[in-house]
């Protein structure tokens with residue numbers, strides 16, 4: 373059984389209390405449950421993680437890239453949070469590993485402040501999803517199965 377990797381970046385541990393008008397009231401634990409159910413439906417194992425540290429995300433992307441090359445990982449769903457808009461290191465990690473990666477945002481970043489309109493992740497991602505709320509996570513896992 374292959375593994376779907378779901379990586380969450382900075383401040384996503386605050387889901388539930390963080391700007392609920394933007395991100396809703398679901399917690400990260402709720403999101404993990406949505407992902408677990410979606411993985412069960414697709415016949416995937418789930419590897420679900422969150423960190424506030426950019427370098428840790430780079431390490432995890434490299435780890436997932438090695439596992440994908442070995443055939444144990446189907447791909448990655450990445451919500452890089454604010455690092456989306458700043459991180460050449462994450463761009464390079466995705467390019468360098470050749471990962472099948474879906475960039476995901478809970479909110480519609482294009483309907484928000486201009487500084488959220490640019491993504492360093494998008495040019496390296498296989499697909500981009502934004503604005504589906506936390507339901508974007510299970511949708512992205514289903515999409516990984518069809519990529």
Ligand code: DQA
Nearest residue numbers: 451453454477478479481488
């Ligand atoms: C986000 C959007 C980013 O602009 C923001 O910095 C986040 C969350 C989203 O899921 O909508 O932390 O990635």
